Amino acid sequence: MAIAQSILPEFDHETAGTRKTLERVPDDKLDWKAHPKCNSIGWVAGHLAEIPGWVPDTLKKESFDIAPVGAEPYKLTKFTSRKQMLEVFDKNVAAAREAIASTSDADFMKPWSLLSGGKAMFTMPRIAVLRGFVMSHSIHHRAFLCSYLRMNNIPVPSLYGPSGDDA
Secondary structure: OOHHHHHHHHHHHHHHHHHHHHOOOOHHHOOOOOOOOOOOHHHHHHHHHHHHHHHHHHHHOOEEEOOOOOOOOOOOOOOOOHHHHHHHHHHHHHHHHHHHHOOOHHHHOOEEEEEEOOEEEEEEEHHHHHHHHHHHHHHHHHHHHHHHHHHOOOOOOOOOOOOOOOO
């Protein structure tokens, strides 16, 4: 079985769970923070909307520079509504899925680097970047978002089985 075919079911499952979580984000709580040092609900949800958008470049390019010399650094979009986040998320998931499906096993094994100012922060095979930097990263931030929803008495969706709100 090709790598793409083996990872797409997991990608589909995780992005479906992330979408269910994003659907619960209330527009009137986008600036809410659990603590002054924490990111807001809107920041976390927006980050989740953008992460799948990293997949096409990860699979088609050799690197990404978050702070290129002489150019603007990477910045997250400041989303103003759940609707906007979901539109971006859906577009990014579709493009990511297409990129995964069309990537050969050999291309999954090619190295990819995250750069800052032209210097490598890390280099890994593209498949490791997809699993860790994209999928696990999304799961990590989705967990924060679920915690933030719970703290605001917003029902948490079931992801790997019933949530406390399904019981």
